[in-house]
Amino acid sequence: MQQELKSELTRQNILNESFKLFYENGFKTTSVDKIMKATKLTKGAFYHHYKNKKELGLAVISLKLEKRVCEGMILPLYKTGNALEILEDTFVERLKSFPVYDKQHGCPMNNFINEIGDLEIAYQMALRSIIEEWKTALINLIDRGKTEKTINESISSTAVAVYLISAFEGIRGIRKLYDNDAILDEYIVGLSLYLKQIKI
Amino acid sequence: MQQELKSELTRQNILNESFKLFYENGFKTTSVDKIMKATKLTKGAFYHHYKNKKELGLAVISLKLEKRVCEGMILPLYKTGNALEILEDTFVERLKSFPVYDKQHGCPMNNFINEIGDLEIAYQMALRSIIEEWKTALINLIDRGKTEKTINESISSTAVAVYLISAFEGIRGIRKLYDNDAILDEYIVGLSLYLKQIKI
DNA sequence: AGTAAAACATACCGACTAGTATTTTTTTGA
DNA sequence: TCAAAAAAATACTAGTCGGTATGTTTTACT
Structure with missing residues (x-):
């Protein structure tokens, strides 16, 4: 034991x-x-x-990355309250709460995606499953917002989920190039604008 | 000679x-x-x-990457016509025109950003200058749309530019994880929705 | 206590790494 | 044509890479 x-x-x-x-x-x-x-x-x-370095890589993805994304970006989506506010809070709060270290080095998952997302199918699948989990949680929340009449029914939940994830991961990479948060603040304004669109 | x-x-x-x-x-x-x-x-x-590999890296960034982004994403922004349509066309057409090879390997600039954007200041500066050039071109086009009364004056041109770039680079990475274009199509729907918001 | 297995350490392999020193080949200009 | 300079080839260094083979130590069970 x-x-x-x-x-x-x-x-x-x-x-x-x-x-x-x-x-x-x-x-x-x-x-x-x-x-x-x-x-x-x-x-x-x-x-x-x-067994080898590849197995370690897969373990880091499925155990460490998955946990990090889940705790930071997925679980908050299951809180109660206005769906749209939860969306904005989760994305904005996450960005604002990062220490400089995390801002300088970007999103660990996005780093993996861009470095080895095209290297081997095993890595692809492991990373894709995190993205899919995140996407599903977002779609669920947006759908809830629709039934609760706080989110516009006519917009595609999937499209919004994908666009939100894309922009978030994109800005996490771009922020590396700067030594201050100005670009993050601009992103946040752009995000808020986007979320206004899906309001009812 | x-x-x-x-x-x-x-x-x-x-x-x-x-x-x-x-x-x-x-x-x-x-x-x-x-x-x-x-x-x-x-x-x-x-x-x-x-002189060394670092100098080559900087040359590739400033000569090859810069040219590629400029030709594919910046120059099309200077066409005449409806600013909003140019925006949508440029982003959508660019994505649709990529061969499988480019979809599998993502955006070369984004790959550099995520791999060595936090490695050395020299790389940071070289990559940042491309992003800034792109951002400036987008802001100019959006501002033109505002004066021509086709784009809503109340939205922040900078924020929209940053959000557009972020989402584009983000999806270019995420697409690596898939073996088809479904995720790209979803992104495009999300993008169109975003652009509708900034319409007058 | 003794033995088998699990956990870990040590030493090594051939292949590869960025970079250097030196030599050979090609081009230039008088 | 010939010497200087540029372009490229060859040979090498000291260090790193993933992985293996084998040894030693610790734990578990009877």
Whole structure:
């Protein structure tokens, strides 16, 4: 039992350090050596717990990225209240709450998407499933807004969901190029304008 | 004179093959060796024409990326006609005209932004200048629409420009995860909806 | 206590990396 | 035609890469 715990802690250690290094320096250019140096363990430990670097990448996507997007962008959508306000709050609050570190390095998921989204089907599927989960949650919320007569019935929930996600991920990348939040503030004005359109 | 021409041709050769390989496999994981293998030249030729890989990266950004974005997304904005229609046409037509290759590998500029936008100030500045050029062209067009009374004066041109760019770059990345254009079509519906809002 | 298995460490492999030093080939201008 | 300069080729370095083989330590179970 103690062994299982230790094993799990080691896996979490590797996962945490991997996520951090992938986020800061990218997936392909972060070596197993660097990761294991960060964990204070050795390569032997890594290859005991993971088959190869690809398996680690998939684990980071499905365990770390998925969790992060879920907690930051999906779960807030299931709160009670005016659907449109929840939409605006979630996107705006998320952006405003990021520390400088997160603004400089962009969205970890978007980084993965752009770096290895076209590399292998396995990565594609793992990342796509997060996007689909996010998209579904948005559609559900927008549909709720429609039935509650706070959102215009004539607009396509799917289209709005996709456009919201696209713009959010896009600005997370572009913000990297700047050393202040002006571009984020402009995005927020653009977002608010967009949400006004779908109001009833 | 023939020497200058040869030199220029070699630089173009290196630039073209670099762009292609960076686009397909990323900047950091494309080695100088791979590039020079593609050019059918040797490493000696490379280091005769470029100081190092960083200088090549900056050249690709300012010569190849800038040109591509300019021709595909900026110059069309300066056409005559209804500003709003030009906006919609440019974004939609650009997306629709991409070959599968470009859909699979995303936007070359966005790839650079997400991979090395937070790596070094030199890259940041080079990429930012393209975004700024694009943003300025969009703002000019929107402002023209306002004076010509086809675009709502009360909306912020800057905010719309930023939101349009964000969403476009975002969807270019997300499309990588799919093997068909459904997500692009949904984006286009979302875009059209957005543009309706800024109509007078 | 003893043994098997799990967890981890050490040492190594061939392939690849950015960059340099040196030599050869080609072009230029007098 | 010939020497200087530019262009390109060759050979090399020290370090890094993902992965493997094998050794040692810790834990679990009887």
